[in-house]
Amino acid sequence: MNATEEQFAEFLTKYEKLVYTLCYRMSGNPFDAQDLTQDTFLSAYQRLSEFDGAHERAWICRIATNKCLDFLKSASRRTLPAEEETFLELPDRGEGPETAFLQKESRKEVQRLCKSLPPPYNEVAEAHFYEEKSIKEISKEKGRNPKTVQTQVYRAKALLKKKLKGGRIE
Amino acid sequence: MREWTGHVTPEWLEAFQQEDLEEKELMQLLEHIESCNYCADQFAAYIETDLQEPPAYLHEEILERSQGISMQAARTVYQTSRRMRLFWYSLKVGAAVAVSLLLLFASPVAEERSLQIKESYWETSPSRELGEKMDGVWQEFTGWIKNPGEKEESYD
Secondary structure, X not given: OOHHHHHHHHHHHHHHHHHXXXXXXXXXXXXXXXXXXXXXXXXXXXXXXXXXXXXXXXXXXXXXXXXXXXXXXXXXXXXXXXXXXXXXXXOOOOOHHHHHHXXXXXXXHHHHHHHOOOOOHHHHHHHHHHOOOOHHHHHHHHOOOHHHHHHHHHHHHHHHHHHHOOOOOO | OOOOOOOOOHHHHHHHHOOOOOHHHHHHHXXXXXXXXHHHHHHHHXXXXXXXXXXXXXXXXXXXXXXXXXXXXXXXXXXXXXXXHHHHHHHHHHHHHHHHHHHHHHHHHHHHHHHXXXXXXXXXXXXXXXXXXXXXXXXXXXXXXXXXXXXOOOOO
């Protein structure tokens, strides 16, 4: 790993939770939140060489906000997630046990959605989105090509997003 | 609608947290945060009081993608295009400075030349001849009114 990559890896470790939380709050579901988080950090990676190092946290927050704004402004996402959306809001500050409970409920909902997908996406989705296994781990376990597993994960994510928005999967 | 004072306030952050902002208010808030370091930092500090845990695989996924060939190529293109943009901008500024200097030093010469042209035009202009004739006629007429009996000298 060269100096830029090391710098980026440290940066990612430092701000991943912040960016993910912000993106989750904006999108209302973990799948879009993951995509937005990834887009944010990849955009930051591209611009790392021109960043002067001042106001690091504000810089990454601005990039994340920019991505979330694009997400919200896109035609199919003009409104905030409605109450019917299955994913829960972030809890109030300082209520630790409630946070843990809500996160647990949210994870149960993830599992339910993953199981509802058609094969072969259901098992890949559950392993990745619920059990949080990486693509490498899944491909090793199932004895499948990592590229195949990656494609299945991307398709599963698209199906899950569609389900969240109330669409039917044929 | 809430009053916007130009920067993020605790009231706005609280409303954001409670999902109490109208869509226009949310857009206004986010568009400001996108462009203001101070407010972005305030916003980040607020978000950090209650963080969500991202999935374990996300960190590795992002690192892998950043090191992928397409990302490296995109980064190179971005940096190159930034250098090119700087280069073209410098060229434009340089050209503007050169033209300004040229106009600054060339204008006295141009002014003088323009004056010469104007004078030579006036010397031979038909309007000048007509003007002088009219002048003569008028003077003759006024002279005749003052002294009807006398004949004025011709000015032709």
